[in-house]
Amino acid sequence: MNLQLTLAARYLAGRKLRTALTTLAIIFGVLLIFGMNTVLPTMMAALQANVQGAEGEVDFSITNVTGEAFPAGVLDRLRDVDGVRAMAASLNRTINLPPDYVDGDPSHPDTVIAINLIGVVPEEARSLRAYPVAAGRYLDESDTASAVISQTLADAFSVDVGEIFRLPAASGMTGLTVAGILPADIMPGNEEVLVNLPQAQLMTEEPGKVNLIELNVEAFADQARRAEIQAAVEAALGESYQVGTLMAGDEMFAAMEMGQMALSLFGVLALFMGGFIIFNTFRTVVIERRRDIGMLRALGATRRTVLGTILAESLIQGLLGSVIGLLLGYLLAVGIIQVARGPISMFVNVQMGAPVFSPVLVVVSLLLGVGVTVLAGLIPAWNASHITPLEALRPSLGEGEFNRGAGRGFTVGVAIIVLTAAAILSGQAALIIPGGILFLVGLVLIAPAMVRPFASLFGKLTAWATVRGGIGGLAESNLTRQPARVAVTASASMIGLAVIVAAGGLVSSLTGTLYDLMQDNLGSDYLFIPPSIGLWSSNVGASPSLAEDLRQVDGVEAVSTLRFAATNTNGVAVSLLGIDPVSFDQVSGLDFIEGSESAYGEIAAGRNMIANGSFLLSTGTKVGDTVELLTTDGKVPYRIVAAGSDLLNAKVTTAYISQSNLQADFGSTEDVFIQLNLSPGADRAVADAQIKALAYDYPQFRVISGADYFASIKSQMDTAFSAIYIVFLVLAFPSLIAMLNTLTIGVLERTREIGMIRAVGGTRKQIRNMVVVEALLLAAIGTAFGILGGLYLGYVFVTGIEVIFPLGYFFPYTGILAAVAIGLIFGVLAAIIPARQAARMDVVAALRYE
Amino acid sequence: MSLVQTQNLTKIYGSGSTAVTALDHVNIKIHDGEFVAIMGPSGCGKSTLLHLLGGLDTPSSGKVFIDGASLAEMRDDRLTELRRRRIGFIFQFFNLIPVLTASENAALPVTLDGLKPAEAAAKAKEWLARFGLGERLSSRPDQLSGGEQQRVAIARALVAEPSLILADEPTGNLDTRSGDEIAGLLRSVSKQYNRTIIMVTHDPRIAAYSDRIIFLKDGKVVDETLLEKKSNRNAQIVADRVKEVGD
Structure with missing residues (x-):
């Protein structure tokens, strides 16, 4: 193995806790992206299977561009097209069945939740597909209220040949006599109910219409010949018709794609926070290894070798984190699909199979995970490669340099914040929405300069609270010793908590507005709900x-x-x-x-x-x-x-x-x-x-009084909103990792000092408290920034929605309380491991630590 | 012929009223195969001189020549290559990479130079065995004593067969016995393998192992003393000279 990889692997293995924590950040981001992008396509695939199950093995299927039904006579236009061997028109409609319609047992979810009603001209249909009736007979031209169904459906309805089952229809409840039973369906998709075309037209209130023409072309037609036939078919039909797959479900695909985009965005945000965490870790790594790096340079290692060593380390971590993230993401998807199967089928009639994921998604997730890690490691690696051999032999840290950097960042950050505040005042959505991201960037930039004042402000509080402990001041000065690191940590927590506050802003604005709207829109005495x-x-x-x-x-x-x-x-x-x-x-x-x-x-x-x-x-x-x-x-x-x-x-x-x-x-x-x-x-x-x-x-239809509907929607919305909070809470998780990481690094770095405090009489409890107070200060800084960022972001969300829907902005008191609570809880949680580590340190070993 | 030569070598830290002159027009010549000790009180510029000779730092004025080539004209890449192939470093704090084994640490310069791992390991093993560490090849630095760690560092300094070894207080972090062992080892390396060694030390007993001692004070060369070969009186002579030159 080459030197860079050897060094990278050994260094990573040598600091297991830190490696684990940093890798966790990547795992989390990749998990979200991969998991969520697997769940939704699985739902889409299920939907597609339902649609395509109806389509079967035909060469071409023709629909109207609108997706609506069209006159059955359109079929005649194709009679003279050369190369068409057989064709059939049909009327296909999905009928969603009300809950517990099939077995009438509320304790047991129905296996059949929707059926495809297919109206056919019996002999035409047979020219395209075989219908091997197992019992009874196939449809006859003269049949009216008769149907051919599969064995599975017959079992579900407990009917046999000659018996009647009932389906909801536009013309009212309709009884159909089972004429024949087909073998159990092995294809995915909804169960099919085959009836004569006029019967289907009656049941769907679409007299004289069909919505699908299927055709098979002459045998042994090659690709070119098929294209030729397709062109001829398209020419015969005109531009209102399209040849290809069924278009049903377009609306749903669109809604799901929106959801997928939102969830992917969360994943990207999580990875972004992960980037901050990794950046912090690698910067510490570089400072910690100044002497090693300088020595390597003195021995003749080139800058590129040093750069490569740090990048190899980030590459290993990125790969490790991404692969684990992929595996966990898959498990998450399996879990969500298992859990969601029931509740989702209540809202949309889709039955989901095993998770579906594409190789492209695997590659993209891997690239994102590895890319963010390597990118975050780049600046520290660059800095490392510019350590001169001599610098490494001297024990100095560039404090002056930090102050200059922080000052520049502060100026730019303040300018950005002023501009984004002006955007809010302008009231222009086009300015406010990009302003949200800029505002966060501004906060990230001013963070380093704000660490000391914030720490001293909150430090006074904790010093007062721990006055007898004698460690409050120490915790504060420990924290401000590495203001840049604290700033990066606070930035990561800020993003997590800002999202919670923003969600609070969105939820309070939505509930405030929606309840009023519901009274207006759905306040009628009775509702017939499909x-x-x-x-x-x-x-x-x-x-x-x-x-x-x-x-x-x-x-x-x-x-x-x-x-x-x-x-x-x-x-x-x-x-x-x-x-x-x-x-x-x-x-x-x-x-x-x-x-x-x-x-x-x-x-x-x-x-x-x-x-x-x-x-x-x-x-x-x-x-x-x-x-x-x-x-x-x-x-x-x-x-x-x-x-x-x-x-x-x-x-x-x-x-x-x-x-x-x-x-x-x-x-x-x-x-x-x-x-x-x-x-x-x-x-x-x-x-x-x-x-x-x-x-x-x-x-x-479900018939319900307006008041009841209002109550049920309100409770559904409340559930949905608490779900939103949970999703955002998950998103805040990386801020916990960030704090834990920073505290662990801090304790490790000060091993010798902690040993010294213990040697001169500091108790374990004092050491533990010192780390906890430090954690609380760190959390307080992140939370303060998070609240600021979240208020702006919430306003951005509301402004964004206002473009398509009238919404007022309500101040998110709940969101702020939630952020404070989560921030402090995370602070305490983050302190547990490092505080224990610090308190249990062996004094002699700690004093010898290098 | 002189392997190392300086010409009015000057190093000034800071500027204006806070400027400190660490080296002031130093002119020295060090010959092939010579073992030279540089002595002087704290802050006299010993380490600065060593860093300048190794191309780790750049002078404010004046020049350093290694084998006739001026370091001032070399870019970072050339200097790095020079350090890798022509110069071996030994530090006071050993500076071994904690995550690498003794063998891997000793092999570093040749590994960095692109030698095949097996050949690099073989070379490292050869040197470590010469220094009595043949059994400790797979030990990590934290499993070795101070003296053993410094022997690994010396093996590392020699593995690329450089003509010049620069040692900065190589015994400063060791007990008397280990210090003597290391100084003796350096002397035998110089004589047996014909290496030029420049060693900074403030310990007269350690300096007594060298052929010649250069005394620095306030950044200037104030005295040079040649020592007789293998004399028990050397340590005393050096101690006396130190007193004369003034601490």
Whole structure:
């Protein structure tokens, strides 16, 4: 092994505790990045499997660009395309089943939580796929309410050939007779229910329509021939159609990608903190080894050799930390998927398999982990290579140099902080958001100069508290002896704690604003809620007759419904919601960012729409612009007359148009969400009974009173927010490592001094207290910085969200309390190991320590 | 022929009113194979002179010539190479790398020079065996006594076969017996392997092992004494000279 690697490995092994602590920082960052990027793709893969399971082994699948259903006659355009061997059109819809729908047993989660309803023309479908019926028979043209299902599904519903099972449908509860049973499905994905096309069109309220054409090309077609056939198919269909995979689930992929980005960001932040910790360690390492390094130089080691030795050390640590991080990250992903399986299936109908991870992710995680470590080691390594042989033989440390460096940093840092404060005052999101990062940088820069004043301020407190211990002053001066190291540690803790305070700011602002909004948006007397809220396309709704029937109920004053169509503008997927302009305002309402309630009149008057913030942001449009929305028949222009959003759709790119326009341009009449209000004098008991009776045939909806829904959402939100706190607490973990690392280094460095204090009569307890007080001072400095940084960062989060959603800033008292508590607890925790180490030191050995 | 020569070698630390002249126009010549001790009171510039001779520090004015080549003209890379191949260092505090074994420590200069590990280890073993450490090859520094550690350091100084050995108080951290052993070892190295050794010491008994003693005071050469070979009286002569020159 070469000298650099030998030295690196031996030095690392020689300081096991410090190596472990430093490596821990890397492990943690890589673990987060790898783990989180494994969990979400696993969910996505599950979703994709559900989608693709429906697709099977066909050569091409054709859908409308919008993802919506289209006339069945489109198939005829392909009849004359050369090279197409067989084709079939079908109508595919995922039907989310209400909880415990299949077995009716709440104590036992259902194995089947969603099914794919597939309407086919029996003989056409058979030309593409084999349906080896194990019992009963295959579908016949004349069948109406008959279905072919798999053995698995038959078992789940406990039905046999000739028996009836019931499914929720837009037309109300529908019974289907089992005509035949296919062998148990081995492909991943939802269970399929095969029915005749007209039956499916009836159940989904889409008469005459299909949403998928599949075709197989002539046998033995090579790549070029297939491309030729594909081009011919595309030419025959026009630009409204696409050849490829099914597009369903786009909205969900987008939401998950957002989540993945956020979590990756946490991982990067954690690695960033890890970088600080490593930087600190290596700087200490270099100071500690000045004599060794100088000696190497005296013996003829080149600067490059010295640089290489320190970098080899960081490389080994980076690799070690990253590999362990990868392994633990995988285990974390397995754990999360196990735990999350139940709760997640309540919100989204996805069944998850084993964790899925890509080789690219492994490589990226490794590169990030190793890269950050090597980068953090670079400056100390460079410094080491510039130690002259002579410097090493003299016992001096450049204190003057530190003061000059700290002074320069302080000036630049103060300038940055003043600028970012000005950004806040300007109120411009474009200035405030980058200001958040700059503000943290400013704090990092002023940190070295602030260590002494902060330490002396908090030191007075601890000196007062430990007046009898006789060690308070010693702890303070020990800490300020290495202000640069303390500053780096405080910077690492600062980032961790700032995120907690910022989260507090976000949570207090969100709760403050959202509870008001919920009263406005969802404050109606009754709500009909589908299984997937916000991801409308996966829900089976109800035909307009349900809303009509509800309007006839005694005591019902107004009924408002939401209808859904998927569309696309300039390549951006848009969730289009149809509202009834009159009743929507009576029962629910939007919060306008720009414009007012008069916009409801405008969307009734023509092709006008109200866009939400996310729409404006992702399409780069503004109120007054006209956008082209894609329909199954081509593009239609819509003018944006106002900007506003409701609670349920805030995070999805959404536009609101009138239901009559939705029907005319997008052919959608299905209600996916229903709200209603009772008149003031209504007999509530009677109305309640009638509403619930009507709802009986539509088990796809959960019927709940507005007050109950508010309470359930509030408790869900509270749970979610505490989960946010836990996530951020995890993120603060590296600050614990940073403090532990710094204290351990400090104790090690002062071994001889501690031995001396013990020799002249210091008790173990005094030594222990000295380290604890030092830890508390260190934590206090980090926390003070963290609170400052967190307040700004919180404001940045809120400003960022305000771009798409109206939100007020609420001061995060809880977040600050949490940060103080976590900071102090971490301080004490960080002191445990070093304090024990210091107190148990053998006096004679300590005095001899070099 | 002189292996080492200085020309008006001057070193001033600091500037203005706080300037301290550590070396003041020092002119010395040291011949091939000579064993020279540099003596003088604390702060007289002994160590500064040694550092300048080894190219560890740069003079304020004047020149150092090793084998006729001026160090002033050499860039860091050349100086580093010179130290690696032509000069061996021995320090008061041994300065062994704590995480390397005796053999690895002794092999450092040739390892740094790119010699194959097996050959480097063989060379180190050879020197360590000559100094009676053949059984301690795998011991770490903390497992060795002070005298043993210094013998490892001497093996390290010799492993690259340099013509010049610079020793800064090599016995300063050792007891009398070990000190005598080390000084004797240096003398035999000088004679047996024809190495030029320049040793800084303040101990007359140790200086007595050398061929010639250069006395420094206030940065200037104030006296030179040649010693007779292998005389028991040498130590006394040196002690007397020290008194005369003044502590």
